[in-house]
Amino acid sequence: MKKTLLTLLAAAVCLCGAAPATAAYPEKTINVIIAFAPGGPADLGMRVVAEVAAKQGVTINVTNKAAGGGSQAALDVLKARADGYTVLLGTPNLLTLTNTKNVGFKMSDFTPVADITNQYLSFCVRTDSGIKTFKDFVELAKKNPGVYNYSSPGAVSSQRLFMTGILNNVFPGTDMPNVPYSGGHEAATALLGSHVKADFGTPGNTKNYIQSGDFISLGVSSPKRLPELPDVPTFAEMFGDQYTWISYHGLFVKKGTPMPVVEKLSEIIGTAMKDPVVAQQFQKFGVTPDYLNPADFAKLVTESEDLVKKALKAIGMF
């Protein structure tokens, strides 16, 4: 008798625990783990969004875990339950990682939730070099193999992959070496000191040098011309629509998280991002709020993965 009662009690307790968490999501603090180091514009942007989300009665706690190139953050999210309370803020860097080495997970282990901000690539040269268009630069590189180089923020950065794609398909046989640095700031400084001939970075890192007239941008990887660089052609304009690169910074949850939870989280973020404070702050950091819902964001991620795989193959790392 006692045993049956106890069993029933235990079952009741278990059933209570298994009650769908979606009923009143979010009931507790949502933890966002950022897969890169603090202080950068995207990191600051996420923190602003988290603060604004508090207005909806939702508490979002943001931490960074840049270890392992962001793989530790991803693994942490995968170790937690698929209940929407542990969320990853990731970038295409993770795509590069997962496709070049065995890091213990794949991007398909995640469900994309929302995009927060996109960064694009910008190719700059010094104004005093006299080079006016990207094609001119490549022509010079063809005539002087190995001399015309470009700095990039990392050894296997999006910039390098993108450039390899362009060179291999549009200008085959051009020797334009990549000089990797550890970060956009370093890469831009290298151009400032004329140690390299070009810097392939982001508009954010080169904004003040373009404003001061030291640099000019010869091309951006966004689908349309950027409002802050209206005279700069996009690579898509120059060479075709497939030459677009969007470095997304978006939220992912573990695959298996119930769809209602995913949609609610996306909604919360979307509403927060419509707040004028977000637009204001984002502008200060030099980024734009680029909210995408789960479906659109998933599409972007898949497209990005295809691009990354192709580029990695081209440089022999895939």
Next chain:
Amino acid sequence: MDDIFQAIQLTCAVKPLLANGIGVALGIIFGALPGLTAAMGVALLLPLTFNLPVAEAFSALLGMYCGAIYGGSITAILIGTPGTVAAAATMLEGPALTARGQSKKALDMATFASFFGGAFSCVALIVMAPMLARVATAFGPAEYFAVAIFGMTVVASLAAASPVKGMLSALLGCYCATMGGDPITGEVRNTYEMTELISGFTLVPVLVGLFAVAQIFVTVEDSLRGVTRDMTLRLSREGLKLRDFFRYKWNMLRSSIIGVIVGIIPATGGGSASYLAYSTAQRYSDTPEEFGKGTLEGIAATESANNASTGGTLIPLLTLGVPGDIVTAIMLGALMIQGLVPGPLLFQNEPQAVYSIFIAFIISNVLMLIIGLSAVRSLSNILRIPPTVLMPCVMTLCIIGAWAVNTSAFDLYTVVIFGVLGYLMHKVGMPAAPLLLSMILSPIAETNFRRAIIVSNGDYSVFFTSYISLGLLLVSAAVAAKTVWNEVQRRRHLAASQTEAS
């Protein structure tokens, strides 16, 4: 001039002064606790400054920065474990002075020297910022390589007592530094299939393990073997007299200059600055053989250099938007939040904000001196705690500190691995400082060597065609040669005196 007065008004108001003071106090604590670093402190304060006006925000952040770089010396001197990377060099002299009962003198020296270095860098910042900014951009891959090689000659001088062991230590450091992603190709190397090693070892856990934890193991072994430390070791009453302090003025000036320049060079900071200054001080000293046995001269050099680097790092940050070290990289975020775009235009567009930052920095250094001097008295009571109680506390703090960097379990393993390694090295008489310095410098040397070759398209003469690079390489060669020569001479004398005796 108007802007300067406005800035003074802004930074000397009650709230910013309070923010500054709290920043300094917290900074000293962060710096003193092993494992908690200046970068961490600034990163933690950063979100709190989101909504504060410029003067207040930077008063707090700069206070934290100055306090932390100084604070590391306290534990380095009193307990023999460095609170921050910047204080690792202070550990070469600090504990020896404490053992001799001169801890208060050492602490006073550290406090005054830190203030001197910080104040000097303030002046450099204000007077020469735009000019010095050009120095930051003049450094390309070849020059960075030469700087790293020059830094490695410091390793040679640190290992003078046992060159072979020192060399081994340095090579071990080089190997540890190669673990992770190849900086040029991105390929992962020497990670033994561990995904956690993709970004290599995190420096703070290595520091904490190699110096703090290893020291704890040694102390544990000592107490197990019944070797007791003199527990009546109170803080010596005798402080530093001003006259003694002035004896080291040239040393401190020279070390501060080194500190500012190293600070200006992006990607190098307090750690490298203090080692370089220490090694240079030894070379110019009247009593070089005293170094390592507990000389105030050494502390004067290391502490003025690392605080001088704080001002140095601010120069490229403000003038070019290029952070001079990790801490200023985080402060870049603070500037962006305030809507200040660092770079050539900042001084023109926002002079008031820039002056506010300068003045807040001066105030931070003054507050650091005041708080530091008063804190020394109470902090010294740590010495009264018996090792059996103190060491577990320090160990706990080390673990917390190492965890705080990345919340990564692997970092904790790093602490243990390097702790054991440090202990073993201590037992065989292998110096640990070369390992640490190698881990910091060899990536800089390797990466920039390869970058320079890419840029020069395979032309190796690039290292000799730049004045800066050529100069530094020649000096390094000369220093290395002299170190070898000194060692040869020493052995000759030793052999001669031995044959005399027999």
